[in-house]
Amino acid sequence: MESGPPGGSGPAEPGPRLRGLRGADATASASSWSRFGAEAGCRAPAVAAVLPAGGSGERMGVPTPKQFCPILERPLISYTLQALERVSWIRDIVVAVTGENMETMKGIIQRYRHKRISLVEAGVTRHRSIFNGLKALAEDQPNCRLSKPEVVIIHDAVRPFVEEDVLLRVVTAAQEHGCSDYDLEFGTECLHLALKYSHIKAKLVEGSPDLWKVTYKRDLYAAESIIKERISQQVCVVMDTKENEEHVGRCLEEMLKTELNHVKVTSGQDLQQIILEQCYNFVCVNVMTSDFEETQRLLNMLEESNLSILYPVVVISVHFLDYESVPFGQRMEKVMQIREFAKEVKKRNILLSGLLIYFPQEEQKLQESLRQGATIIAALIKDRNSGLIGQLLVA
Amino acid sequence: MESGPPGGSGPAEPGPRLRGLRGADATASASSWSRFGAEAGCRAPAVAAVLPAGGSGERMGVPTPKQFCPILERPLISYTLQALERVSWIRDIVVAVTGENMETMKGIIQRYRHKRISLVEAGVTRHRSIFNGLKALAEDQPNCRLSKPEVVIIHDAVRPFVEEDVLLRVVTAAQEHGCSDYDLEFGTECLHLALKYSHIKAKLVEGSPDLWKVTYKRDLYAAESIIKERISQQVCVVMDTKENEEHVGRCLEEMLKTELNHVKVTSGQDLQQIILEQCYNFVCVNVMTSDFEETQRLLNMLEESNLSILYPVVVISVHFLDYESVPFGQRMEKVMQIREFAKEVKKRNILLSGLLIYFPQEEQKLQESLRQGATIIAALIKDRNSGLIGQLLVA
Structure with a gap:
């Protein structure tokens, strides 16, 4: 000095x-x-x-x-x-x-x-x-x-x-x-x-x-x-390879493109590269199981990368739910774990939220809930409000 | 013309x-x-x-x-x-x-x-x-x-x-x-x-x-x-008169004052007058029952007043939940009705959200969840994002 x-x-x-x-x-x-x-x-x-x-x-x-x-x-x-x-x-x-x-x-x-x-x-x-x-x-x-x-x-x-x-x-x-x-x-x-x-x-x-x-x-x-606008220009959608999800994942990607004008929506094929290119928004699409393996893997990579030193990184863990066939409460409680994860990663400037998307068999209804999901994702990315971390939103 | x-x-x-x-x-x-x-x-x-x-x-x-x-x-x-x-x-x-x-x-x-x-x-x-x-x-x-x-x-x-x-x-x-x-x-x-x-x-x-x-x-x-800042300068807390709530209501008011600096937090004693004075933020504190009577009454008054013609009005319906004694899912489903209400009142520029505050017996824990509730309320009021209406947030 x-x-x-x-x-x-x-x-x-x-x-x-x-x-x-x-x-x-x-x-x-x-x-x-x-x-x-x-x-x-x-x-x-x-x-x-x-x-x-x-x-x-x-x-x-x-x-x-x-x-x-x-x-x-x-x-x-x-x-x-x-x-x-x-x-x-x-x-x-x-x-x-x-x-x-x-x-x-x-x-x-x-x-x-x-x-x-x-x-x-x-x-x-x-x-x-x-x-x-x-x-x-x-x-x-x-x-x-x-x-x-x-x-x-x-x-x-x-x-x-x-x-x-x-x-x-x-x-x-x-x-x-x-x-x-x-x-x-x-x-x-x-x-x-x-x-x-x-x-x-x-x-x-x-x-x-x-x-x-x-x-x-x-x-x-x-x-x-x-x-906020500058760091919201790119959203990365991370999916696992299950067939059902592949379909809904792609639909969600399309709807995100409509919600977030001029936003580049990329699939998380090469996560390391996307992180290097300074993408500050991640949507992690999971099947509705008790685990957060995919989200956890992403969070670990983000923490190692130091990406969030300069800007808060938004991560949205998306889960699907057919609440006609499975009791709502049972699944909810597991997903509520997201609050604990969120508190933890907030310390490293990562804003984690959960999103539960209703998954009906009927295609038209599915499209409707995916559209609502995209609206919620866009709201979370645009506002980047740390007061809403750890919430489980429902589309 | x-x-x-x-x-x-x-x-x-x-x-x-x-x-x-x-x-x-x-x-x-x-x-x-x-x-x-x-x-x-x-x-x-x-x-x-x-x-x-x-x-x-x-x-x-x-x-x-x-x-x-x-x-x-x-x-x-x-x-x-x-x-x-x-x-x-x-x-x-x-x-x-x-x-x-x-x-x-x-x-x-x-x-x-x-x-x-x-x-x-x-x-x-x-x-x-x-x-x-x-x-x-x-x-x-x-x-x-x-x-x-x-x-x-x-x-x-x-x-x-x-x-x-x-x-x-x-x-x-x-x-x-x-x-x-x-x-x-x-x-x-x-x-x-x-x-x-x-x-x-x-x-x-x-x-x-x-x-x-x-x-x-x-x-x-x-x-x-x-x-947004100008219309967030006043928050009105509406409560019914039950004793328990009176206490938590007052605590919530105090915490809101901390969260929202310079914001005037008023109790909804004379709602008509507060609406006339152009308050654009309402927190409606309810006991955890299946009904939304208080919230509904407030929404009706707001709709009649035409307050929301010029600015979006934020209404947050707060409910308390002791999820150690009552199954989580049972209560959740009832509160999910909030989504339908929200869709309806959005047409008249009212942004309705639900907030579920964990209500433990222990005073210190209660204070903690009330503090988190106040943070969430402040985030909803400040951002005023219509993409997040109808959500049930949890503190």
Whole structure:
């Protein structure tokens, strides 16, 4: 961990200092590098990011600073870090936080396993925080594990949805225009400072509507809905191979496709691969027996994969029930075990529910209950409410 | 219904025309009128509102124009109309919609029982739509039921959260400054036009963060969350008078207060009054019998009240179960009737669920299951997901 100087030292004007951070030999061409440096002969510049995160969140109307406000129980800043970490060519990410939030931030980095992060102390203003971050990157200290970058991206901690292509445009523009500091916020005070204090040209890079800043409480709501929508784009249906089920399983898959528009519904043929591809929703179709073998197997795989570290994973254990021929209560009691499983896996951010689908002999009635089952599954996936785990729903 | 001229006629500059709409005798004082004209000797000016609603919603990335996008199954524009209707001193509300959406709009007015609304055809630009609205208000036609206003508020159809105090400030500013057209959007093109084409002074009135415009899909998400939060601010617990229940009922109330921060939890002593005060959440606590008398009585009252026309009303029928002494299945089957009730009342926008709370003799265990019950109730109220109606949840 780096620890920068407190806010009192250093000049207030980041412009000229920023300039010094850029090497003169940025020879990579923008067009070839825009293919992520994949082509031969193209050298990607050394890029780092600085995140000023010293804000107090006054406008949110909540006591927690906005960068630490939870979305699906994870702090907002962790989503922003995740977005930057995904970009392989960003070597170092320096976060400037106030002294009182230093331990919180360390806890977040550890819990969500963020990599390539260094912390510095925030200054009294946003600009001083940026300056502290830049200073940590520029220093030639013997124990400093940070590499001196050619381009530094300044990114707000409360803009969680930044995409690689925008970052790439910022970096290539920095290389072309010789401007060192591109704030991703249009017309920001940073840009004004750069123009005022430096002799370099500044260029405004077009962002995307996704790049908006979480400022008000309504923005937190929007962010939560967007995140929920993103992780609900794929549902995996896991089935065993019994013939009856094969049929109902396929029907259920079809109906899920109708319920969840634009959602990719995949069969769990290669579960490991699907987990690797970051699917966060699983429907486990079982025969109505006393065991939860298939669900248990899935839960074990999920726990081993660490998939649920960043997002809550929804698992729905589906069972079929012909309650004309078998007493309802007898079977119910066995399935009630689901509550105990659910409590256990909730500790690892897995949201387990049970779904009992009425299985009549008549095809039309069966279709009707499968349709209702799909509606319930869609509701559980979309809302992702941990208050409803361990329930046995009936379709 | 008024039908204004199509977009082709009339001047493009609304400034001078707008000016003509304001009478010279606006004598009401701003300070006294700010108490909503309640004091003697204060005459409120005749106020009307024009809503340009001819937009196509391109930026939303959805096929439906944004003013018709559903939030909790009701179109966005209906929320905006509701916000304006609440303001008793706005005499007429003129909505400009395109010809192809005229029938949709009529359907919305009828279904959600909006009052004081007139429709005109939208023009090809926002300004022409406003002009058409103003023309309808200014015309001295023999069959025109609209009264000529002194002040006209121009309000975007996609700003659903406008409050009376902001509207009042706009109107009093119009009276004081002699400016006729106040667009509630800061720095809008309307303001520029007013400054450019008219000799009157324009005044910018401070809005509130709530006044934001639904532009992107994320804004729809935010609007939905805000609306859900607003209608979840009060929960009414209805109980019968049996002694046992009195105790558990009170405990449940206390736990609900913990689960739902800032939520007003009221006992259903005077149900009619609570319904009149627009409480949208009801928890009906019953003994574990085969009947749903209490719940049924509540549902009947809700249906008669028309409370659920504008928002979905959540009703949770709570039953207690000591499953150590009574076979689980026997009781379950009776309570399963809830599914049939739920289907029926869903037609009238009431979301009914059942909740079975385990009732052990031991006080500590009872507290535990009541706590879990409160968590489930809070989840159902917050999410308000119609996909989960008719379920019997277990705490």
